[in-house]
Amino acid sequence: MRVIRVGTRKSQLARIQTDSVVATLKASYPGLQFEIIAMSTTGDKILDTALSKIGEKSLFTKELEHALEKNEVDLVVHSLKDLPTVLPPGFTIGAICKRENPHDAVVFHPKFVGKTLETLPEKSVVGTSSLRRAAQLQRKFPHLEFRSIWG
Template sequence: MARTFKIGSRKSELALVQSRWVQSELQKLHPDCSFELVTMETQGDIILDVALAKIGDKGLFTKELEVGMLQHQTDFAVHSLKDLPTHLPEGLMLGGITARENPADALVLHAKHAGASIDALPEGSVVGTSSLRRLAQLRHHYPQLSFKDIRGNLNTRLRKLDEGQYDAIILAVAGLERLGMGDRISQKLPAEVSLHAVGQGALGIECRAGDEEVLAVLQSLVDADSTRRCLAERAFLRQLEGGCQVPIGVNSEVIADAAGDRLQLTGMVASLDGQQLIRDRAIGSAEDPEAVGIQLAHLLREQGATEILQAIFATLDREAVH
């Protein structure tokens, strides 16, 4: 039956590009239906003068969109999957994960450093990032560099870089490429340097639990390989009880095997100063990706991940109070 579906989206340029892509793809796949965008501002879009980790991450970029679904103002919402908490509000579910773009982190340099890699930046160079995950890993590998928080949408961050407030900034490859700014990427950071965020590069579509009509429509956009990888990553994060704003990084790969597809998941937990960094990997059946994520979380807990994370949460709580 023909129906109009309302899609919730943040108002940022990247969010709109992502949501319009979903809208366009669904319109092609379901020409008898209509798909309308409903835009909203989230707390993360409004508070731009405070570091993300100090605000807290309980639905920082998702809460308003979730309220819209629960109040039937919208039927589903498009998120960058890395922004979607692993514990969703009662009544909502992850309805689909799209084909993943490159999940790596990108080094974007000021013009005066053109052609350089992160290894070649002079001592004391100022690198901008709002991510504790990126910060902890880069502090671990490059203690000679200086790091400074940076907020704002992608264009604002690039402007601050070009004005000379930073020597380099770290962004997601996928975001730059989706906005047609892939030429700004100076280096795609290897996994040995920076494991990416859980779900980075994929879109997660959230909807009301049990809405079979919506779920049937969304199924046409689901990518099986990306889904297995991201479910393993999210299970790993959930098991560690980490949020979007803590130094937890991953890398996942589905490996074809004669006995069946295998899923390899690499993960790390690091202290805020980068002094402690625990890293390991787990391999298991791609048909049970969440078991692989849980297994890896247990491996890191045995090596001290719980103590590192507890210290981070205590620090962030103190900073939030002040």
């Protein structure tokens, strides 16, 4: 029986996403076996700097792409947000899975229980690790201040 080696990051979220992809593949191709190969990426190792300040788009994909090039894995599972706009030569997006829950969560300090982003006091500070999310929120909630956080 052929074994398909699936590359993924070691993070809990990446493993959950990869398990979902592998379950879908197993249902579609019952004659195949799958081996998940988890690895750390540069982005996983940078814990003290906001990713937006680093500026490199392949922080979470480079090592997985190298594994593909060296034939150490047969396919990799990425979050689409981690991919560059233009893929490196020789690579293609083979599938985009059905999107699960697309919503973000907001965690408030206990003194703001019952509040919403709309009703937070002027200049309240909201942390996010996403420049895109900060820009979208700043446009909708100009009374808030947004700061970069990690994790």
